[in-house]
Amino acid sequence: MQxxxxxxxxAGNLYKEKIIRGFCHLYSGQEACAVGMKAAMRDVDNIISAYRVHGWTYLMGVSPLGVLAELTGRQSGCAKGKGGSMHMYSPNFYGGNGIVGAQVPLGAGVAFACKYKGNGGMCLALYGDGAANQGQVFEAYNMAYLWKLPVIFVCENNNYGMGTSAERASCNTDYYTRGDVLPGIWVDGMDVLAVRSATEFAIDYVNKNGPIVLETNTYRYSGHSMSDPGTSYRTREEIQEVRQKRDPITSFKELCIELGLLTADEIKAIDTKVRKEVDAATAQAKADAELPLSGLWTDVYSQCLEPKIRNCVEYNIKHVQQNKGVNH
Structure with missing residues (x-):
């Protein structure tokens, strides 16, 4: 989580320095959701999410440099700088998706693939409260139930969809109850251990019975994206109160000390190690080479097309594949 x-x-600092351009959605405050779910996932399980995915990319095996360099558009990024903030990938991680709610039916498709292959895997399809009213979400519920797909529909309810509170956008904010015949469970998304337990239960359920809805009630500290100050539709006092009373990292640190699992000095040592690692990755993400112009038309397809891809530029260019399209 740290x-x-x-x-x-x-990432926020790099954006303010104008080294990161375009969209940038931060996950600060919601770390317990991702870490708790990942702790419960098995090697055969899969994840697909929306566009707040820097943390998930790291958890699914990409180094801090791979994440930050992708944000800065460098070749050492997990997608060689071509994907940016919303389009990061790694094995079993079907990435961020920029269209609100569109990843949910894709997650049902990943679950269908698991069932078709018979590999015992499942898929967590993540979406936010802002996407919960999308028609395609309910369509995915219906199809997943009919086909008994091994999918957990995870609503990360951080209480605000862009600048609109959940209460203003949804007639029913108990998102775990909105799956019709699909069962649902609610969990405190600021408690990493509770999220892990709920996910373990959900994985066991879907592999025996079919789809389920899981709502994690969480909170984002930053705005919807870096262009949103996040204070026009909520007060600074509200944000500060959550930080003081419900912060997932602080709460877990206190629990570890209370149970005698770690000392305060050991926790400080972990914090120092993490800070140094991320600082080093940040420096390298600034210094590494950008993708050359010739790289813009490489790795378009997993299988190279022969002899040419037409209409890329004014003349035809022979398509090449540099190497694996994703660094991991």
Whole structure:
């Protein structure tokens, strides 16, 4: 969780320095959701999410440099700088998706592939409260139930869809109850251990019975994206109160000390190690080479087309594949 928090802090600073351009959605405050779910996932399981995915990319095996360099558009990024903030990938991680709610039916498709292959895997399809009213979400519920697909529909309810509170956008904000015949469970998304337990239960359920809805009630500290100050539709006092009373990292640190699992000095040592690692990755993400212009038309397809891809530029260019399209 601490590494994700540091990564997002660094990403925010790089954006303010105008080294990161375009969209940038931070996960600060929601770390317990990702870490808890990942702790429960098995090697055969898969994840697909929306566009707040820097932390998930790290958890799914990409180094801090791979995340930050992708944000800065460098060749050492996990997608060689071509994907940016919303389009990061790694094995079993079907990435961020920029269209609100569109990843949910894709997650059902990943679950269908698991069932078709018979590999015992499942898929967590993540979406936010802002996407919960999308028609395609309910269509995915219906199809997943009919076909008994091994999918967990995870609503990360951080209480605000862009600048609109959940209460203003949804007639029913108990998102775990909105699956019709699909069962649902609610969990405190600021408690990493509770999220892990709920996910373990959900994985066991879907592999025996079919789809389920899981709502994690969480909170984002930053705005919807870096272009949103996040204070026009909520008060600074509200944000500060959550930080003081419900912060997932602080709460877990206190629990570890209370149970005698770690000392305060050991926790400080972990924090120092994380800070140094992320700082080093940040420096390298600034210094590494950008993709050359010739790289813009490489790795378009997993299988190279022969002899040419037409209409890329004014003349035809022979398509080449440099190497694997994703660094991991």
């Amino acid at each position: 590494t994700i928090r540091r990564l997002e802090t660094s």
